[in-house]
Amino acid sequence: MSLWRKLACGVLLLVVAVSLAASWFAPAGYSKQDREAAGAPPSREHWLGTDEIGRDRFARVLYGTRISLLLAPAAALVSTLLAALVGGLAGYLGGVWARSAMAVTDLFLSLPWLFLLITVRAMLPLNVSPTFSVLVTFLLLGLLGWTAAARVLCASASSIKNSDFVRQARASGVRGSRLFWIHVLPNLKPVLYAQFWISIPAFILSEANLGILGLGVAEPLPSWGSLLKELEGLVSVGEEPWKFVPLFLLVLVVTSFQLLLSGRDEVAA
Amino acid sequence: MLGRRIAQHGLTLVVTALLGGFLSATLVRLAPGFDADETALDPHLSSQSIQALRQDRAGQHNLLTFYIRSLRLALHGDLGTSLSLKQPVSTLLHDRIPLTFRVVSVGLLMSWAGVLALALSTSSARTPAYDLLATVTAGLLLCVPAAVLALLSVLWNLPGALAIALIIFPRDYRYTRNLLDKAYSLPHIVTARAKGISPRRILFWHVIPIVGPQLLALAGVSVSLALGAAIPVEALCGLAGIGQLAWQAALARDLPLLVNISVLVTLVTLLANYSADVIGHAWRGPQA
Numbered sequence: 424m425s426l427w428r429k430l431a432c433g434v435l436l437l438v439v440a441v442s443l444a445a446s447w448f449a450p451a452g453y454s455k456q457d458r459e460a461a462g463a464p465p466s467r468e469h470w471l472g473t474d475e476i477g478r479d480r481f482a483r484v485l486y487g488t489r490i491s492l493l494l495a496p497a498a499a500l501v502s503t504l505l506a507a508l509v510g511g512l513a514g515y516l517g518g519v520w521a522r523s524a525m526a527v528t529d530l531f532l533s534l535p536w537l538f539l540l541i542t543v544r545a546m547l548p549l550n551v552s553p554t555f556s557v558l559v560t561f562l563l564l565g566l567l568g569w570t571a572a573a574r575v576l577c578a579s580a581s582s583i584k585n586s587d588f589v590r591q592a593r594a595s596g597v598r599g600s601r602l603f604w605i606h607v608l609p610n611l612k613p614v615l616y617a618q619f620w621i622s623i624p625a626f627i628l629s630e631a632n633l634g635i636l637g638l639g640v641a642e643p644l645p646s647w648g649s650l651l652k653e654l655e656g657l658v659s660v661g662e663e664p665w666k667f668v669p670l671f672l673l674v675l676v677v678t679s680f681q682l683l684l685s686g687r688d689e690v691a692a
Numbered sequence: 693m694l695g696r697r698i699a700q701h702g703l704t705l706v707v708t709a710l711l712g713g714f715l716s717a718t719l720v721r722l723a724p725g726f727d728a729d730e731t732a733l734d735p736h737l738s739s740q741s742i743q744a745l746r747q748d749r750a751g752q753h754n755l756l757t758f759y760i761r762s763l764r765l766a767l768h769g770d771l772g773t774s775l776s777l778k779q780p781v782s783t784l785l786h787d788r789i790p791l792t793f794r795v796v797s798v799g800l801l802m803s804w805a806g807v808l809a810l811a812l813s814t815s816s817a818r819t820p821a822y823d824l825l826a827t828v829t830a831g832l833l834l835c836v837p838a839a840v841l842a843l844l845s846v847l848w849n850l851p852g853a854l855a856i857a858l859i860i861f862p863r864d865y866r867y868t869r870n871l872l873d874k875a876y877s878l879p880h881i882v883t884a885r886a887k888g889i890s891p892r893r894i895l896f897w898h899v900i901p902i903v904g905p906q907l908l909a910l911a912g913v914s915v916s917l918a919l920g921a922a923i924p925v926e927a928l929c930g931l932a933g934i935g936q937l938a939w940q941a942a943l944a945r946d947l948p949l950l951v952n953i954s955v956l957v958t959l960v961t962l963l964a965n966y967s968a969d970v971i972g973h974a975w976r977g978p979q980a
Binding site: 624 | 708711831832834835836837838839840843844847848916917919920921923924927928938939942943945950954957958961962
């Protein structure tokens, strides 16, 4: 493992650990209001100041990081499993199944990702409980983000299906689902892992975009998207630099993922 | 062969556009709260008016009937009326397409100028410091959400087109750089360099013919990226284009508007990709 990858791994572990210990670092929680100090700059009590309704920004950053960092991998898992199922089966079955599955994939891919995401997200109720909004946001990412991965997996499954060991297994009498589950799917693991890791930063960024556009996680739950929405009210960059901390953290985490992925994206391709 | 490819793409274009519109309409129809009509809650409306509103709404309940009727009207130039903006969809699209076209085209031109300048200079110069700087810049831009870049462009009073360029630049740069690196490491190009052939000649005679079709395909894909980027940029920068209209339509669950925008965006995306494919195919020649 290169030095950069070790560093990226260290950064990610540190961020995850600190966010998991959010209740220890910020015992007041993410929604407690200090009305006397609404919109206050950083101080000893509020390290990153407070938002416009007096909630501690540091606590919100920690809890928001926890939500984004725990649920993005969950969404990535959903999308990877869907891609494995659709793409893997299409590649394995071939013929009309593969053509139909890839036509559906093409249909999804012909709409720009963010366009598809906001359209489908806006169709779901916006006035929902915070917990439900978190689930909806990340589930949506998982359910819509499988298409590009499915294409790659279809091609991989198709090539595995025609490989010597699968032909030999077929010649030995292994048939149908057993051939797929025992011989094809396990050999898709490297591609599945790569797709899973690639999806995580992509979903973190997508959640941030949705949050800024007001379609992400509902208040009072924090997420990187809803925290970044605060930047909308800024008049100049130097005015309240502490508001950029969530952005800095997001860039740091996504950069760490990119560094970790630098070898895996070749596998995915 | 080329004619067959164009016909094949044309057919796929029409089928995908129709299916895309239908899928979009299905999603809106199945969305929770579709049957709720806020205007019917107006206490000033008489029972006849409310009945008329309900009848109008009932026409949209059967999805297939709604879609076929809309399609028939669309062929006669009538794209329906926006439920939220109370204006003909064709007028709304007609008013907003020029702005989006301008912003997206300028953004694409700026992005590609930057991508080609940087990728060509780093691939041919091979100076580690310069290479690192370009990679880090592109890498950092890739890690910033598109909506944040749009917000920063508002803060710094930068044009929306520049925000779009910054959003698509790192994605295009990464692929272009890889393509050029692979091309420059090909044995015949290494030999040409060793023989002292000028960099310009190597570029135009050896590198571009190899990477050209792939760069064209990438240019086609970047149109889709730019259209996607137009949503946060137009919504947050207050630009009254198609991206902003899509945003408003999605928030208001405006079925006729959303279906038409979906079909339009799908068509433009596919047209760009297929044009790139056809030109690339013609470039590679009949042996491809």
